[in-house]
Amino acid sequence: QQQVKQSPQSLIVQKGGISIINCAYENTAFDYFPWYQQFPGKGPALLIAIRPDVSEKKEGRFTISFNKSAKQFSLHIMDSQPGDSATYFCAAGGWETSGSRLTFGEGTQLTVNP
Amino acid sequence: SAVISQKPSRDICQRGTSLTIQCQVDSQVTMMFWYRQQPGQSLTLIATANQGSEATYESGFVIDKFPISRPNLTFSTLTVSNMSPEDSSIYLCSVDSRRGEKLFFGSGTQLSVL
Numbered sequence: 001q002q003q004v005k006q007s008p009q010s011l012i013v014q015k016g017g018i019s020i021i022n023c024a025y026e027n028t029a030f031d032y033f034p035w036y037q038q039f040p041g042k043g044p045a046l047l048i049a050i051r052p053d054v055s056e057k058k059e060g061r062f063t064i065s066f067n068k069s070a071k072q073f074s075l076h077i078m079d080s081q082p083g084d085s086a087t088y089f090c091a092a093g094g095w096e097t098s099g100s101r102l103t104f105g106e107g108t109q110l111t112v113n114p
Numbered sequence: 115s116a117v118i119s120q121k122p123s124r125d126i127c128q129r130g131t132s133l134t135i136q137c138q139v140d141s142q143v144t145m146m147f148w149y150r151q152q153p154g155q156s157l158t159l160i161a162t163a164n165q166g167s168e169a170t171y172e173s174g175f176v177i178d179k180f181p182i183s184r185p186n187l188t189f190s191t192l193t194v195s196n197m198s199p200e201d202s203s204i205y206l207c208s209v210d211s212r213r214g215e216k217l218f219f220g221s222g223t224q225l226s227v228l
Contacts, residue, residue, distance in 0.1 A: 043118075
């Protein structure tokens with residue numbers, strides 16, 4: 001019930017291409033879905049997040065698509081750049097739940113080739 | 115977003131010793147969270163630390179192994195006790211933003227146990 005499954009485990013794209021990372025969750029009580037970006041030696045940084053009242057949220061080159069009925073959400077990185085090369089984690093949890101007890105996906109290592 | 119400072123940033127320790135990790139936040143927060151990230155893996159919540167009360171530990175984590183202090187609203191410590199090589203991980207402190215955005219992380223403490 002608490003799992004969040006993330007795919008692919010690794011992804012290689014060319015500069016200027018679109019990177020797509022997918023996540024699926026099981027717990028229908030989840031109502032907060034963030035994505036984190038982590039560079040080596042750094043803690044994860046909140047990239048973008050979505051609540052279930054919208055199906056899409058866009059911030060610059062980053063877009064979250066959310067499908068409530070399928071219990072899936074995805075991160076799209078448009079015009080991918082070498083500087084986007086990092087590990088990306090999706091997460092899910094309850095917005096009102098005390099303690100931000102987010103459940104994280106396994107992570108996707110993105111490499112953007114110049 | 116909150117600014118979180120964590121010390122030390124990395125350490126190499128001998129088996130059987132203990133290490134205390136400090137987390138300082140630039141604003142008062144109700145709850146602080148400690149996560150573990152094992153090499154190449156995702157993030158796992160260790161415990162939630164509220165000021166003035168005992169920390170709440172997740173399944174698989176116990177107070178004797180990971181004692182936590184929370185003396186005020188901007189500071190917390192996590193101790194990794196009686197360390198073994200299996201404790202080699204990145205330990206991350208995190209907080210919620212006052213603006214309602216969830217879960218900001220410090221840069222982490224990279225621990226290696228020999």
